[in-house]
Amino acid sequence: MTAPVKKNDRLIVHIEDLTHDGAGVAKVDGYPLFIQGGLPNESAEVHVVKTLKNYGFAKIVDIKESSPDRVEAPCPIFDQCGGCQLQHLSYEGQLKWKQNMVENVMKRIGKIDVPVLPVKGMQDPWHYRNKAQIPFGVDGDVPIAGFYKTKSHHIVDTNRCLIQGEEADAILMGLKPKLWSLGLTPYDEISQRGILRHVVVRKARTTNEVMVVLVTKGRKLKEKEAIIKAIIELIPNVKSIMHNINSQDTNVIFGNDTLLLWGKEVIEDYIGDVRFEISARSFYQVNPIQTEVLYEQALDYAALTGKETVIDAYCGIGTISLFMAKKAKMVMGVEIVPQAIADAKRNAEINHLTNTFFEAGPAEEVIPRWYKEGKTADVLMVDPPRKGCDEALLTTIIEQKPRKVVYVSCNPATLARDLRILEDGGYKTQQVQPVDMFPHTAHCEVVAWLELV
Numbered sequence: 001m002t003a004p005v006k007k008n009d010r011l012i013v014h015i016e017d018l019t020h021d022g023a024g025v026a027k028v029d030g031y032p033l034f035i036q037g038g039l040p041n042e043s044a045e046v047h048v049v050k051t052l053k054n055y056g057f058a059k060i061v062d063i064k065e066s067s068p069d070r071v072e073a074p075c076p077i078f079d080q081c082g083g084c085q086l087q088h089l090s091y092e093g094q095l096k097w098k099q100n101m102v103e104n105v106m107k108r109i110g111k112i113d114v115p116v117l118p119v120k121g122m123q124d125p126w127h128y129r130n131k132a133q134i135p136f137g138v139d140g141d142v143p144i145a146g147f148y149k150t151k152s153h154h155i156v157d158t159n160r161c162l163i164q165g166e167e168a169d170a171i172l173m174g175l176k177p178k179l180w181s182l183g184l185t186p187y188d189e190i191s192q193r194g195i196l197r198h199v200v201v202r203k204a205r206t207t208n209e210v211m212v213v214l215v216t217k218g219r220k221l222k223e224k225e226a227i228i229k230a231i232i233e234l235i236p237n238v239k240s241i242m243h244n245i246n247s248q249d250t251n252v253i254f255g256n257d258t259l260l261l262w263g264k265e266v267i268e269d270y271i272g273d274v275r276f277e278i279s280a281r282s283f284y285q286v287n288p289i290q291t292e293v294l295y296e297q298a299l300d301y302a303a304l305t306g307k308e309t310v311i312d313a314y315c316g317i318g319t320i321s322l323f324m325a326k327k328a329k330m331v332m333g334v335e336i337v338p339q340a341i342a343d344a345k346r347n348a349e350i351n352h353l354t355n356t357f358f359e360a361g362p363a364e365e366v367i368p369r370w371y372k373e374g375k376t377a378d379v380l381m382v383d384p385p386r387k388g389c390d391e392a393l394l395t396t397i398i399e400q401k402p403r404k405v406v407y408v409s410c411n412p413a414t415l416a417r418d419l420r421i422l423e424d425g426g427y428k429t430q431q432v433q434p435v436d437m438f439p440h441t442a443h444c445e446v447v448a449w450l451e452l453v
Helices: 091-108 166-174 176-182 224-234 288-302 319-325 338-350 363-372 391-400 412-424
Strands: 010-018 024-028 031-035 042-051 056-065 131-139 142-148 155-157 196-203 210-216 238-245 257-263 267-271 274-278 309-313 330-335 356-360 379-382 404-409 427-435 445-452
Touching (some): 024 042, 031 042, 142 166, 166 196, 288 319, 288 379, 288 404, 288 427, 319 330, 330 338, 363 391
Parallel strands (some): 309 330, 330 356
Antiparallel strands (some): 024 031, 131 142, 131 196, 238 257, 427 445
8 A cells, every 4th residue: 555645745634633652643545644743633734754654754834723722832842852742732631632542442442331530630730750860961072961852862951840840950950060070971872981871869749858869880989978968959858869880881771789878778758648668769650649649549449348358460669559458458469570579568567567468470470379379369459561461460360250350550552452351251340540640741540440240
């Protein structure tokens, strides 16, 4: 099939929808064109920049008919930075689109007719991130820091980000001018020269404690005391300064070794009345306000009375597990990362929760063994990575038949796929609740409630 458009064509199109990464979608004789910056219900003149067999890419030349939900993006680098995709869409428009997106994937991928409730959004959808991962580099002889351009490792230099906290902005504004005097020359990915690769800033919402992690190419820091002093001056509420060494030629942020430079090795935060210790590499949701909303929704769907045993697959550091343990008879968590399980056990201990049990290993192997050992569940909780549940785990759920499944997902498409499998195996999806964990991005978190029928 020959594409109905070719490179450098100019044409007027009607934009119908957005892709999973926030690009507008228009169709020319059934041929999709992906248009960065386009919004649903807009007509625009576009310039075709690339065509492939089944789809192409175009840029907006002129918007002929604008969406009523279009707004001016407040961030000056919005059109360059890959962090946000939807700042040009009003927040009300974002929530409407996310609900429609979830409804569509349930029907199209899952073939499921299920109530999808309105998205639970934020009153103030700015400055919500409690974690910033800031890459440092050079532009000629000038140190730069900011965020990567879309689908690249080219740094967009900036001093401010509208979705992260003021402590991360302090690093962006204050550390760049001091780099050479501190001996922290920025790392250049191409030449592989320089020292400082990333600075990771983590903040606890409830305690206001901040952790700063310096990620460097090598182990030596010549001006260690001066570096510590500079960070404390930039962020007075810092409680932990860590040093991570990543000597590999890789795009992965962290290396294997993390050392304490100053303060303590963890910061403390609360979700509801559950206390957590967060280390440099702990997984912890980046939007603390919406995390509480998400977990309360999962708890509501679980409808625990204090008599139930809950299995939490993909339990991480035990955030949902400990939330559930306050209401359940027993919670058993499994996670493939041993360090996360160690964190989960410690977090259970500091909260004096003795009705928990955690084990490291693949959920699809550990849970079937638990059942053979007589460790069964009334409620099975899953919160898998973006790829969704392992097929073997879905088979285990269907075979073992816990009466209720609560599925938390960061990818509505793989959620819909997995719900179809569970429904074919004897479950019925009762309700789906989207939660906007990441305003101004195309991502949407979803909680689904299934019952055995």
